[in-house]
Amino acid sequence: MEITHTHSKSHTGYGGYVLIWLILIGLTVLTVSVSGIDFGNATLPLALLIATIKSVLVINIFMHIKHEDKIFRLFIGVALLILIVAFVFTAFDVFFR
Amino acid sequence: MTHQAHDNSYVSYLDYKGKHSGIWAWLLSTDHKRIGLMYLTGIMLFFVAGMSLGFVMKTEMLSRGETLVDAQTYNALFTLHGVIMIFLVIIPGIPAAFGNFFLPIQIGAKDVSFPRLNLFSFWLYMAGGVVALSSLFLQGGPIDTGWTFYVPYSLRTNTNVSLALLAAFLLGFSSILTGLNFITTVHRLRAPGMGFFRMPLFIWALYSTAWIQVIATPVIGITIVLVIVERLFSIGIFDPALGGDPILFQHLFWIYSHPAVYIMILPAMGVVSEIIPTFAKRTIFGYKAIAFSSLAIAFIGYFVWAHHMFTSGMSDLARIIFSLFTFLVAIPSGVKVFNWVATLYKGSIEPRVPFLFVMMFIFLFSIGGLTGLVLGNLATNIHTHGTYFVVAHFHYVMFGGTVIILFGALHYWFPKMFGRMYNEKVATVSVILIFIGFNGLYFTMFILGYMGMPRRYWDYLPEYQLLHTISAIGAYILIAGILLMLHNLWKALRKGPKAVQNPWGGVTLEWTVPSPPPLENFDEIPIITHGPYEFPEAKGVK
Numbered sequence: 001m002e003i004t005h006t007h008s009k010s011h012t013g014y015g016g017y018v019l020i021w022l023i024l025i026g027l028t029v030l031t032v033s034v035s036g037i038d039f040g041n042a043t044l045p046l047a048l049l050i051a052t053i054k055s056v057l058v059i060n061i062f063m064h065i066k067h068e069d070k071i072f073r074l075f076i077g078v079a080l081l082i083l084i085v086a087f088v089f090t091a092f093d094v095f096f097r
Numbered sequence: 098m099t100h101q102a103h104d105n106s107y108v109s110y111l112d113y114k115g116k117h118s119g120i121w122a123w124l125l126s127t128d129h130k131r132i133g134l135m136y137l138t139g140i141m142l143f144f145v146a147g148m149s150l151g152f153v154m155k156t157e158m159l160s161r162g163e164t165l166v167d168a169q170t171y172n173a174l175f176t177l178h179g180v181i182m183i184f185l186v187i188i189p190g191i192p193a194a195f196g197n198f199f200l201p202i203q204i205g206a207k208d209v210s211f212p213r214l215n216l217f218s219f220w221l222y223m224a225g226g227v228v229a230l231s232s233l234f235l236q237g238g239p240i241d242t243g244w245t246f247y248v249p250y251s252l253r254t255n256t257n258v259s260l261a262l263l264a265a266f267l268l269g270f271s272s273i274l275t276g277l278n279f280i281t282t283v284h285r286l287r288a289p290g291m292g293f294f295r296m297p298l299f300i301w302a303l304y305s306t307a308w309i310q311v312i313a314t315p316v317i318g319i320t321i322v323l324v325i326v327e328r329l330f331s332i333g334i335f336d337p338a339l340g341g342d343p344i345l346f347q348h349l350f351w352i353y354s355h356p357a358v359y360i361m362i363l364p365a366m367g368v369v370s371e372i373i374p375t376f377a378k379r380t381i382f383g384y385k386a387i388a389f390s391s392l393a394i395a396f397i398g399y400f401v402w403a404h405h406m407f408t409s410g411m412s413d414l415a416r417i418i419f420s421l422f423t424f425l426v427a428i429p430s431g432v433k434v435f436n437w438v439a440t441l442y443k444g445s446i447e448p449r450v451p452f453l454f455v456m457m458f459i460f461l462f463s464i465g466g467l468t469g470l471v472l473g474n475l476a477t478n479i480h481t482h483g484t485y486f487v488v489a490h491f492h493y494v495m496f497g498g499t500v501i502i503l504f505g506a507l508h509y510w511f512p513k514m515f516g517r518m519y520n521e522k523v524a525t526v527s528v529i530l531i532f533i534g535f536n537g538l539y540f541t542m543f544i545l546g547y548m549g550m551p552r553r554y555w556d557y558l559p560e561y562q563l564l565h566t567i568s569a570i571g572a573y574i575l576i577a578g579i580l581l582m583l584h585n586l587w588k589a590l591r592k593g594p595k596a597v598q599n600p601w602g603g604v605t606l607e608w609t610v611p612s613p614p615p616l617e618n619f620d621e622i623p624i625i626t627h628g629p630y631e632f633p634e635a636k637g638v639k
Contacts, residue, residue: 078308079311082312082399086352086399089400089402089403090352092412092414092415093348093403093412093415094412096414096415097415
């Protein structure tokens, strides 16, 4: 079977990967650093925001989703939607208990 | 659809000689049919093991006080019964055994997309099974937490909880990989002309299930890791004594385990959608409605998990929201049941064995579904929570739903899988025994639960004696029916008459290939020109 690699041209170069890696390490350091500071109600959203930025970078760059067909983005979108549902619906309990 | 003539010169997947011989020709085979059959063997063996534990439990409950085992052994028995039946039988059951066998054939493919990954899934399943069973015999003893592993007790008991959790983790991985394989196969390997709306409904059900397997199962994986870490290092994630939140565990557990209920039931519903048209000789009523209801059940199934936790102490707002969504999930389930019944209307019904199993399913699953409304309602849940009512509801849905259809599928596809036919009269007797025994065993539990009999108790008050006795007798009849069924199939496997290519007059692709099918299913990949359930009889054309 012939396998075509139509997306390879648009992949990020090595320099780009190293840069993203450094950004991810920086964000991890940030997560650990701010965990000791009390931001009150903003603590959880802040942690989630940093985690979201990291996930977006990993999914788009390292997993190549940025360069893939729409169907793969749809799949990721559905999974993401379910994850958001899990967070929001758990919040209905945690924040109103 | 292309029909292949029955050709005696072909080599079936059972006789095919590959690189390996003997037992290795099976254990190292990447053929989806052999893998499906190995799963089926494993699942049936684990089923018999789980059933034996159930037998001991019911005998223990035959009279008050100690009848057969002590209280601690009883705790281990119901836990193991649950772990084996849920994780090793019902979850893999239909998708891993029949899905593996028939998904590629029904879409006109030669195998799944990733055959080696498929074999790896099987080995993970076996590894999970061995680890689960080894927890019985290793130091610490069998777990006594119930199959839900609720904290904080599961953090504190000295039994082999970590090992059982590791088993569940391995089985979860197996499930994810199977789901991934099925999604890819459905997207990439459908025969020319087979659009999504020309796929058999069993494939729709497997496809929906596969999505749940891929998306929901990692949640239980993470949860299991957290419990093991907490047990080893006392971090304080779930343990209230260390500042953790035990209700968080329940959320995480049920975020997976409720969708897992649909992993269990959706494939069974898919099989029902195959069997009904074949034995009513009519195209399915509401094809798209059934197909989309599978997706809808899979999707809405994510919004209802906390209905298992109404009495746990979570917020009122959450309870109201989860109760509402629980009622909503009844709609797509109802869509399916009404469409099946509508398919039967004016059909040329042939009440043969697989069809009898389906009728039993509709009856039992409807009772299970309707009593689910009692549990989904906030007020009545408080009365029935943690009682035998829950046990009865669960068994009506999971046993009456999934396992009955596992048996039905076995009888429907047995001639195709093995090329031999079983004795239909004996099979009919076993169906009747199973039906009588099942209702004797579990219907009494509804009454017991309503009267206040708590589940998981080793002893009971005198007023429950009569119903417990009836329930135990029901269990014995049920077990007799199952053993008769297994004996009949085993006999057919060894000495049964040769089955024809299409004994039931089915029209989906598996009935166009010989029984048992050849190694790569099709000599030529078929070209699909119409929907899956177009019966010539229905058009008046023989």
